[in-house]
Amino acid sequence: MALVTFLSEFGDKDYYVPAVKARMLSINPQLNIIDISHAIEPGDLEQAAFVLRSVFREFPKGTVHLVGINTVGVMTQGYIGVKLEEHIFIGPNNGILSLLADHDPGILVQFADIHLKDSTFPTRDILAPIAAKVASGAAIHDFGGPLTNFRKLMSRQAKATREHIIGHVIRIDRYGNLLTNIRREVFEKLNPGKFKIQFGREAVDRLQTGYDQVEPGDPFAFFNSLDVLEIGINHGHSGNLLGLKQDSVVYVHFGD
Structure with missing residues (x-):
C-alpha cells in the first residue's frame, strides 16, 4: 500500500491542504493519504514534533511522512529526506526531524x-512530489546525496535526582489536560513508595489509571498511553483553572 501521512500548520480554512494532496494524487492516484493534523500552531516545531513522535510508530513500517511545518522560515536550511526506524520523513531541514x-x-x-x-509554497511544489514518488517506490537517495548539516534542536528534558524530578508541561490537549516530559521509567526508578506531585496550586500523592477515578473538580495524575505523566482537573480545563501553560514547571518530590 502506498501510504503517506501529512502533518502541517495550514489549518482547514484555506486551499493549502487540498492543494498539497492534489499534487501528490496527480502523481499517483492510488496513494492513501492520512491526515495527522493541520492544526499545529504556525512555526511551532516542538508541538509538531510531539504530535508526530507520538503517533508515527503506529503506522506500518515503510510509511512516508510528509511534514509541512515552517517550510519557508528563516531556520529552514533546505529540504531533506530521513529514514528513521524504517519510516521515511520528507520535510524541511529546520530541526523538527x-x-x-x-x-x-x-x-x-x-x-x-x-x-x-523557487516557490512560496514548497510543501506543494517541492516536498509533495518527492513524497508521492517515494511512497510509490522510489528511494530517497534518488533525489539527492548525503546530508552533512542536519539541523538539530534540543527538547527540554526533565531533571531528576534521588529527591525529586523537575519537569515541564509540554502539551495542553483540547480537554485542558497537561502532558509533561516526566517519563514513567524515570519515575518508577526513583520512586521509594511515597511521593507528592505538585503542579500550580494543586498537589497529589497517588497515581490514578484514568480520568474518572477522581471526582469532578479534583486533580488527577497518571502515566498515559505515551508513558509520560499526565495531570489535570477532572471535568475542568487545567490550564485555565490552574494558570498553567506550556513550559510550566511540574515537581515530583520523593519521600516524606
Missing part, C-alpha cells in the same frame, strides 16, 4: 537542486 527520536536517523538525504524550485 531531529526531535522525533532520542537517536539520530539511519539515513539522511539532502535533496538536490534539480528537484528544487
Whole structure:
C-alpha cells in the first residue's frame, strides 16, 4: 500500500491542504493519504514534533511522512529526506526531524537542486512530489546525496535526582489536560513508595489509571498511553483553572 501521512500548520480554512494532496494524487492516484493534523500552531516545531513522535510508530513500517511545518522560515536550511526506524520523513531541514527520536536517523538525504524550485509554497511544489514518488517506490537517495548539516534542536528534558524530578508541561490537549516530559521509567526508578506531585496550586500523592477515578473538580495524575505523566482537573480545563501553560514547571518530590 502506498501510504503517506501529512502533518502541517495550514489549518482547514484555506486551499493549502487540498492543494498539497492534489499534487501528490496527480502523481499517483492510488496513494492513501492520512491526515495527522493541520492544526499545529504556525512555526511551532516542538508541538509538531510531539504530535508526530507520538503517533508515527503506529503506522506500518515503510510509511512516508510528509511534514509541512515552517517550510519557508528563516531556520529552514533546505529540504531533506530521513529514514528513521524504517519510516521515511520528507520535510524541511529546520530541526523538527531531529526531535522525533532520542537517536539520530539511519539515513539522511539532502535533496538536490534539480528537484528544487523557487516557490512560496514548497510543501506543494517541492516536498509533495518527492513524497508521492517515494511512497510509490522510489528511494530517497534518488533525489539527492548525503546530508552533512542536519539541523538539530534540543527538547527540554526533565531533571531528576534521588529527591525529586523537575519537569515541564509540554502539551495542553483540547480537554485542558497537561502532558509533561516526566517519563514513567524515570519515575518508577526513583520512586521509594511515597511521593507528592505538585503542579500550580494543586498537589497529589497517588497515581490514578484514568480520568474518572477522581471526582469532578479534583486533580488527577497518571502515566498515559505515551508513558509520560499526565495531570489535570477532572471535568475542568487545567490550564485555565490552574494558570498553567506550556513550559510550566511540574515537581515530583520523593519521600516524606
